[in-house]
Amino acid sequence: MNAGGTKQYDGWTTVALLLTGGYLFMVVWPLITVLFSSVTDEAGFSLDGFSTFFSSRLYYGTLLNSLVVTVCVTVLAFVIAFPLAYFMTMFQVRGNRIIQILILASMMSPPFIGAYSWILLLGNNGLITRWLQSTLGLESPSIYGFAGIVLVLTLQLVPLIFTYLMGAWRTIDVALLEAAESMGITGWRRAAKVIMPLLLPTVLGGSLLVFVRAFADFGTPMLIGQGFRTIPVLIYSSFVGEVSIDRSFASAVAVIVIAVTLAVFLIQKYIVDRRTFSMTAMRPIEPKRLTGWRGLLIHGYVYGFLVLALAPLIVVVVSSFRNTLYGQFVDGFSFRNYITAQRDIFRYIGNTFSIGITALVLLVMVAVLVSYLTVRRKNALTGLLDTMTMIPYVVPGLVIGIALITAYSQPPLVLTGSFAIMVLALAIRRLPYTVRSTTALMYQFSPSIEEAAVSLGASKTRTLIQIVVPALAPGILAGAVLSWVTIITELSTTLFLYNTSTQTLALGIYAQVIRGQLGTAAALSTILLVLTMLSLLLLMRMSGGNREVRI
Structure with a gap:
């Protein structure tokens, strides 16, 4: 000094x-240039981009569509991931370590690959679509639109919350669970009343990432959205449109997207800051052996999700060896x-x-x-x-x-x-x-x-x-x-x-x-x-x- x-x-x-x-x-x-571009045009200062967006249902509806998709994906991802992490932590699931690696691997591929693989399965000429029509005479559910986007993004992002939850489970001391059990609180009541409050900061952190990724995903709605347009697709089409390009409007929509994600981040941070605490597992949870019908149900849930998560990847690998004619699949396999x-x-x-x-x-x-x-x-x-x-x-x-x-x-x-x-x-x-x-x-x-x-x-x-x-x-x-x-x-x-x-x-x-x-x-x-x-x-x-x- x-x-x-x-x-x-x-x-x-x-x-x-x-x-x-x-x-x-x-x-x-x-980022400042985007903000500047959103409030200017050739004549100078202008809020026409924002005015155009909020004055047309065609435009602000894409924001509502994105929010609905994002909320559905975030809720469904948690609803699926929490029992998955609970079962994998509390019980001895066969192949536990391999399952965790495969679940993590399923998350690492881009979401648009998941969308593409589900097109191969349930698209207009998909494997399942053709099998149902030719064998059972049934019409398969469409993968296109709102339901398809939610399905693809949920399967892609469940592992994200699952990974956060598995890390948080390791900080819970078994003494807390034993104390709850001594008071007659067991099973799902214990999970909801004791474990869930302890994991809330982790759940909110994982949910924020799911929200941001689902809200900003472009590839999935672009490939399977068809008439269901989301805000990333609107930004893309406005910025590099084939018919017309309006970069001022695209910048205005981008600023709106930043405002939404920033608001969600600040709300999540506020809640977490008010509920911050630390835990150290002096006695980590020891998984229990599974027997009877409970074991079958738990293994069925874990393996069932794993099959759904990996099926798109397997389909892509198999399809890479199928013969094609003018880009479309035909009979036979080769390199x-x-x-x-x-x-x-x-x-x-x-x-x-x-x-x-x-x-x-x-x-x-x-x-x-x-x-x-x-x-x-x-x-x-x-x-x-x-x-x-x-x-x-x-x-x-x-x-x-x-x-x-x-x-x-x-x-x-x-x-x-x-x-x-x-x-x-x-x-x-x-x-x-x-x-x-x-x-x-x-x-x-x-x-x-x-x-x-x-x-x-x-x-x-x-x-x-x-x-x-x-x-x-x-x-x-x-x-x-x-x-x-x-x-x-x-x-x-x-x-x-x-x-x-x-x-x-x-x-x-x-x-x-x-x-x-x-x-x-x-x-x-x-x-x-x-x-x-x-x-x-x-x-x-x-x-x-x-x-x-x-x-």
Whole structure:
């Protein structure tokens, strides 16, 4: 300290300033340009975009549609996930560990792959549709519209709440359950009156993520929505419409989406802050053996959900080997889909790895620096930086994509379609989650070890590079693998930003489905699923099977 008792300016302050300036320029400024675009037109200041949206049922109805879908998906996901986590924790379910891995794996594929696979099952020419018509003479329920969107998103997002609940269950002491049982409260009454209040912060946290993902999902309603339009589809069609483009209107709708997600986030945060408490399981719950009809019902519930969750993925893999004619499936199996699309496959895989790995390296470097600054160098500047990194947490990926193309599609900095903007978009999208997980690791690392290194003559920078990072490397790498999975499956953030030279596997799959090339789409989806599974196996191996996964 100096004579005035204030902290001296040092190199870490420079790092904090550079990170804050970079974040303001790369994230905050693009979002400000969207806000500016929403209240201006060629003549100057204008609120016509908002006026148009709220004056037409065709437009504001998409917001109502999205809210109805999102609420239904969030409620259904919890209703399904809570019993699933309860059974998996309280009872000995056969194959428990494998089931958890498979449930997690089912969540890692993009939602639009789930939509596409259900088209293969229940579409107009789907497997189940044709079987019911030819064998039983029955007409299958349609996968298109509101019901189909809710089905696909619910199956996709149940594992998200399930993962949060499984982590929270491990903090409950069995003494609480025994105390409730001694008072005559058992079974579902105990789950509702004792366990549920304890898990409420976790449930709200998981539900917020489900809400944001369902509300902002573009691929699913685009593929199977048909006449049921949601707000992400409206934004997309307004921004890159075939008939007309109204970017001012699209920006206004994007601002409305941000307002909705921000309001939900603040409400969730307010409730959680009022009910925050800590638990430590001195005696973790010991699963009980299942016998009789109860065992059959519980196993039936767990395995039944697993079949529904994995069925779309299995269908995609099998369909990738079916013969096609003009993009449509015909009888017979072969490797034709892979062979005919091998040029595109190599290009998509090359782009996925080059863009994804570059984004991942950038992401990890920034996350480590931000975490170190916010934990070890606490001040107003690092507090601001920590708060800003949470912005993409509540801003949907589609809106981030619009913000980047609005800010960087004109001189002096034109990045649209470039490698750089794809890397930037993917890194921004995952940054809040990686920073939070790295910050949690940094809090667990004792400052005394760093102080010992400094006392022996090492600089703080050298201590971070040679002591802190290697000590936290297993956790950082495990988080990086999980970030990699979400990076390679990302669609909505990069939907406006790519060109043919920067098209990734996820974007390639979406393009092939839109073109009606179902066989090629299935082949590309299978490759993406294989990459996802291999990444998850690596994550499990690195974490020793004990790491709680936070999405």
